[in-house]
Amino acid sequence: MIRDERIPADELRRIDEEIRADWPTGADVDFDEAIAYHESLPASKRFADVLEEATKPLLQPRAGVPCLDDQVELLEYLHGEGKADLLPTTIDSYTRDNEYEKAQEGLENARESGEDTLNGFPAVNHGVEGCRELIEAIDAPIEVRHGTPDARLLAAITFAGGFQSFEGGPISYNIPYTKRHGLEETIEKWQFVDRLAGAYTERGVRINREPFGPLTGTLVPPSIAIAIMLVEGQLAATQGVRSVTLGYGQVGNVVQDVAALNALQKLGDEFLPDEVVVTTVFHEWMGGFPPDEARANGVISLGGMTAAIARPDKVITKSPQEFQGVPTKEANASGLRTTRQVIDMAIEQEIDIDGIAEEQDLIERETRCLTDTILEHGDGDVVRGTIEAFDSGALDVPFAPSDSARGAVLPARDDDGRVRIFEWADLAMDDDIKEIHRARLSRRADTEGRDQSFRMVADDVDAISDGKLIGRPQNAGDV
Amino acid sequence: MIRDERIPADELRRIDEEIRADWPTGADVDFDEAIAYHESLPASKRFADVLEEATKPLLQPRAGVPCLDDQVELLEYLHGEGKADLLPTTIDSYTRDNEYEKAQEGLENARESGEDTLNGFPAVNHGVEGCRELIEAIDAPIEVRHGTPDARLLAAITFAGGFQSFEGGPISYNIPYTKRHGLEETIEKWQFVDRLAGAYTERGVRINREPFGPLTGTLVPPSIAIAIMLVEGQLAATQGVRSVTLGYGQVGNVVQDVAALNALQKLGDEFLPDEVVVTTVFHEWMGGFPPDEARANGVISLGGMTAAIARPDKVITKSPQEFQGVPTKEANASGLRTTRQVIDMAIEQEIDIDGIAEEQDLIERETRCLTDTILEHGDGDVVRGTIEAFDSGALDVPFAPSDSARGAVLPARDDDGRVRIFEWADLAMDDDIKEIHRARLSRRADTEGRDQSFRMVADDVDAISDGKLIGRPQNAGDV
Amino acid sequence: MVLHTMSQTVVLGVIGSDAHVVGITILEQAFSAAGFDVINLGVQTSQEEFAEAAVAHDAEAVLVSSLYGHAEQDCRGFHGVLEDAGVDAHTYIGGNLAVGQDDFEQTRATFEELGFDRVFDSETDPEEAIAALRQDLQIAPTETERATISS
Amino acid sequence: MVLHTMSQTVVLGVIGSDAHVVGITILEQAFSAAGFDVINLGVQTSQEEFAEAAVAHDAEAVLVSSLYGHAEQDCRGFHGVLEDAGVDAHTYIGGNLAVGQDDFEQTRATFEELGFDRVFDSETDPEEAIAALRQDLQIAPTETERATISS
Numbered sequence A, B: 001m002i003r004d005e006r007i008p009a010d011e012l013r014r015i016d017e018e019i020r021a022d023w024p025t026g027a028d029v030d031f032d033e034a035i036a037y038h039e040s041l042p043a044s045k046r047f048a049d050v051l052e053e054a055t056k057p058l059l060q061p062r063a064g065v066p067c068l069d070d071q072v073e074l075l076e077y078l079h080g081e082g083k084a085d086l087l088p089t090t091i092d093s094y095t096r097d098n099e100y101e102k103a104q105e106g107l108e109n110a111r112e113s114g115e116d117t118l119n120g121f122p123a124v125n126h127g128v129e130g131c132r133e134l135i136e137a138i139d140a141p142i143e144v145r146h147g148t149p150d151a152r153l154l155a156a157i158t159f160a161g162g163f164q165s166f167e168g169g170p171i172s173y174n175i176p177y178t179k180r181h182g183l184e185e186t187i188e189k190w191q192f193v194d195r196l197a198g199a200y201t202e203r204g205v206r207i208n209r210e211p212f213g214p215l216t217g218t219l220v221p222p223s224i225a226i227a228i229m230l231v232e233g234q235l236a237a238t239q240g241v242r243s244v245t246l247g248y249g250q251v252g253n254v255v256q257d258v259a260a261l262n263a264l265q266k267l268g269d270e271f272l273p274d275e276v277v278v279t280t281v282f283h284e285w286m287g288g289f290p291p292d293e294a295r296a297n298g299v300i301s302l303g304g305m306t307a308a309i310a311r312p313d314k315v316i317t318k319s320p321q322e323f324q325g326v327p328t329k330e331a332n333a334s335g336l337r338t339t340r341q342v343i344d345m346a347i348e349q350e351i352d353i354d355g356i357a358e359e360q361d362l363i364e365r366e367t368r369c370l371t372d373t374i375l376e377h378g379d380g381d382v383v384r385g386t387i388e389a390f391d392s393g394a395l396d397v398p399f400a401p402s403d404s405a406r407g408a409v410l411p412a413r414d415d416d417g418r419v420r421i422f423e424w425a426d427l428a429m430d431d432d433i434k435e436i437h438r439a440r441l442s443r444r445a446d447t448e449g450r451d452q453s454f455r456m457v458a459d460d461v462d463a464i465s466d467g468k469l470i471g472r473p474q475n476a477g478d479v
Numbered sequence C, D: 001m002v003l004h005t006m007s008q009t010v011v012l013g014v015i016g017s018d019a020h021v022v023g024i025t026i027l028e029q030a031f032s033a034a035g036f037d038v039i040n041l042g043v044q045t046s047q048e049e050f051a052e053a054a055v056a057h058d059a060e061a062v063l064v065s066s067l068y069g070h071a072e073q074d075c076r077g078f079h080g081v082l083e084d085a086g087v088d089a090h091t092y093i094g095g096n097l098a099v100g101q102d103d104f105e106q107t108r109a110t111f112e113e114l115g116f117d118r119v120f121d122s123e124t125d126p127e128e129a130i131a132a133l134r135q136d137l138q139i140a141p142t143e144t145e146r147a148t149i150s151s
């Protein structure tokens, strides 16, 4: 059984050669040449430096289209018209499944038809050269964003291709993104990704790694997200990563979101080794959006407001077309500018909201229950502990589609709109904390004159897209 | 010289007859018949009741086009698609100048060309019948919004036409809206408007009156706006008005805006007689907007957020096209829905921000300096006092285009973005308060490494349209 | 009038390599509450798995969900696979069926051509789909629902 | 090269019954700071008042502002009035010149036809207008500004 240990150099080389044989473009990767290439890049394209030196939250959208020239045009637009500080390249779903053949078909199809028949940029198929053309065309740092359980080849090619930031992790790109990949398997594969990033780091090219904080995007209780971020941060650090950006997805309650971002930074600094620079990223609401651009702009703005108060290092913006499908570049840029306006109008204001410290304290205590149980399950080893804790249900993620998580925990909002846990299943949590949640939820049930039930959860899932934060019953008393 | 006294019934009748002779449609007004007409209206169209009974902030846009059928269509759209709770009818500029002839030309022009050659609805020209058609077509209360120094005929016709709410007042529709009308003149004319509203009120038709709080819309210090609201509320009460909605325009600093709205309600309740129901209206940012719909949506959302925290009775929304010109109905509805989404997501949250009580206290003290000076100037009479105080400069409004105000007071934002007074001129204010402003502004000057000057004011005027709250110098140190 | 009121089986799943699970979680709960026996195959279900489950449970309907934008590729040949397996069930598809900002009527036509009996967009309320299936299967509403309707 | 550098007079005002004063307040300050003598007529200025002031102060330029959407009506015949009064100055207009969401190129054409030498939209930075006027009047930038440019 694997453990949280650094992959030895020869093992790294062996796997590297093996996976590069998976698709022809793998052959073009040359580590030493890649280091030289990264060294040739200007300071404005060094992701970790730009992010860590920023004095206010940097904005980054999501964006990926199949063809290279279209991707260049898209990113130029988001940089120019959207004023994005950091840029993304979102990878298509076939690549995420390692189906490079299908991705190739889709890419050729897209080239011929001019239509976007893939939902992202197939970076493996574009190869090192294609990636570098993109890096060279855009005067800003670019991150690879995906959702790939086995991202080894993608990492090898995009790192050599000049990308200096890579989203994901063994839990965060497994549990929400796939049904059948075992956790042990994805951890092993991501140890390679992190080790490769660490190898670049050793040579002075600090590749930024960003675990995917929002998980299933749907009412994830902050402590569950943070515990998983801490684990993924630790795994990355073990493999030599020195720039880690921990993520968190907005739940919509300002106090809880600010408290969670504070806790994330604090616990990140505490749990990760001193030589790692820990930054945070806040994702604007990742759950179901309103089917209406005007109302979606309201959701986006609430995210901007929260970011202005919490001041994370980075904000991933949404577009007003989130509900409908992949946004046009105009809509994507508009989400960026709406967010920028709200942040810039609010960030110089002193906005100290009551109760943030208490909520942060609760989140930290909850998170420690989970990190403690992980260490206990693994007899001190975080890899074993994570696998065992998910297995026993002591660690769980709501709405997890994966067979590797129980997905038995159910969240619901309390009367103030904060996300609490309604069904604990086997989640490892102290009784006094459970009691706090229970009391908060029962206050809501009283307000609504109905029992706590899955109906409440379902109502909460739809609430924001229906225009509210809390899924109250339509007619008071229609139990 | 006029005083704050109720117009006697015979005088009311005399003026009424006189002004109704100004334009042919005036002849159709019959007070008793109008009372009967109002009584026939369903509860859903009773403005004062709907507003006063609401449990959350009601939303109202601005909207007016020249032709009746277009106005019906526009309001139906804003009610249906925009989900506006209360509707407006904005009057054109010629009518505001009592140039009914020119308005008639514009109206005929519009009817022929199909173009909106007037910037609003010429209600006097449409007459009692036209107004009633509008009232009947829309299943919601409708307010007359304008900017007319002498609104007597407009009031006579729109009240008889079934409107139950009327914006404006002798100061708020004089100082920001016109150069040459004397204050004594507009007060006299608005005493008639209020007296007429009072006459309806006596007969059971409570006409809601809404002084225009934002004044020049540009960095108006809260206490100046509130003092003027209190005066106009008192004048209306004297004439028999029993439903008064005091207004306030967002300055963009959340703490200051919430504090101002709290102070407005508190002082309104204190200063106006018990038999008057005092409600408040919050205007989303009334100054220059960004020339970009995406960023404008951010400005609008910050207004929604502020409203969710302060919970005024009504919010006047802006559209994302504010910068460009009169908005399309779609853009107008979109401003409503963006605002609604933000309010509904935030209003159930407990968001208690530090420092609101202190800021409110400061605003109240400032306001009392101004109301005290008014009473002193008028030897206890608020009408005389207002005229004399404006005359001496003890009362003033920044950027006032009117010859009746000095317009010598200049505002600037402090380092936290709150609007302070940079140039006091002769404004009546206690020295300790002046000292507080001075200290706050000098902190900002220090931050920016430049002197306080008109340059700072000009930068603040442009700041929000340029994407920031505070007009910082472009390059630090470019003094 | 005696209508079919006994419990009926529907097979539900997300096709292809799509992992969006929240929608089918809500659908499962809604169809169960409406009296159907729901076989939820979860996310990332292949065409063959849908066919096998439909056969195994003698399903009256197969409900396919797709959110991630590859529905068209994932559903090509699906009705052939069902036919080959001998499945004769109503087939519905719903979710976010095209990549990008599509015109839904065109999308509907595409999926009807592929063989689906009904096509739903992502604004669909579960109740709509339940009502449609009841109509297709000629099932009367349950007692309680009738009570609600007539009260 | 010796260019015209002495102080020049511009007449500024908001035409018609428009009361939007903030824009001209900023313009007044910017033109003054740039070395012009500014005669600010304020808001709600009639065509005749513009003409009288231009004559009285021998103005080199007349700057008309309009924000409220009635500019076209308010400016009809304006250049005739100026001519009759014997005014031979550069005429600029700026602000929000049409009601509603207009296409600016069309608006520009409309006001050029009415006789204005230059037409500015409401995104105009005062510096742009100053630069244009300097060009039209062939004025060199002031000492300090030259210093800034060359440094």
Ligand code: B12
Binding pocket: A062, A093, A119, A146, A147, A176, A177, A214, A215, A216, A217, A218, A286, A287, A288, A289, A290, A321, A322, A323, A324, A325, A326, A327, A399, A400, A401, A461, C017, C018, C019, C020, C021, C022, C023, C024, C026, C027, C063, C064, C065, C066, C067, C068, C069, C070, C092, C093, C094, C095, C096, C097, C098, C099, C100, C101, C120, C121, C122, C123, C124, C125, C126, C129
């Ligand atoms: C949450 C979410 C995620 C989560 C999913 C977590 C999980 N495992 O479930 C995460 C973050 C992991 C994710 C990942 C991805 N996502 Co996603 N996601 C969303 C989001 C925001 C909400 C989806 C949701 O849960 N809605 C709430 C539920 C209740 O509603 P629903 O899913 O629409 O289902 C209802 C209806 O559609 C309908 N319905 C659905 N199916 C069916 C079937 C039938 C027969 C019937 C009758 C009705 C019906 O009834 C359901 C219940 O009411 C949507 C955008 C949105 N809608 O706001 C994007 C969205 C669906 N995702 C999208 C994309 C592209 C992706 C990714 C490919 C890219 C990425 N961003 O990484 C990956 C795909 C990963 C994969 N392999 O599947 C796109 C799809 C684009 C398109 N179709 O054109 C969307 C639209 C976002 C966007 N605008 O770009 N996503």
Ligand code: B12
Binding pocket: B062, B093, B119, B146, B147, B176, B177, B214, B215, B216, B217, B218, B286, B287, B288, B289, B290, B321, B322, B323, B324, B325, B326, B327, B399, B400, B401, B461, D017, D018, D019, D020, D021, D022, D023, D024, D026, D027, D063, D064, D065, D066, D067, D068, D069, D070, D092, D093, D094, D095, D096, D097, D098, D099, D100, D101, D120, D121, D122, D123, D124, D125, D126, D129
């Ligand atoms: C503040 C404001 C008000 C205040 C004005 C207070 C005052 N007395 O100044 C109040 C609330 C009273 C008001 C009233 C009205 N307003 Co108003 N108002 C605005 C607003 C929000 C900002 C204007 C402003 O001060 N901008 C800041 C200054 C610095 O910029 P500026 O005025 O654009 O000027 C700059 C440039 O335009 C340019 N410029 C201007 N003139 C010139 C001239 C030359 C020669 C040059 C070179 C450059 C130039 O340089 C200036 C300095 O940088 C605008 C919308 C916007 N822009 O966001 C609406 C707006 C101008 N108003 C509008 C309307 C319709 C009205 C009303 C008729 C209706 C109403 N709502 O009651 C009344 C009119 C009253 C009247 N008789 O004039 C419309 C005009 C519609 C159109 N043109 O199609 C606008 C665009 C709002 C909208 N979208 O509907 N308003």
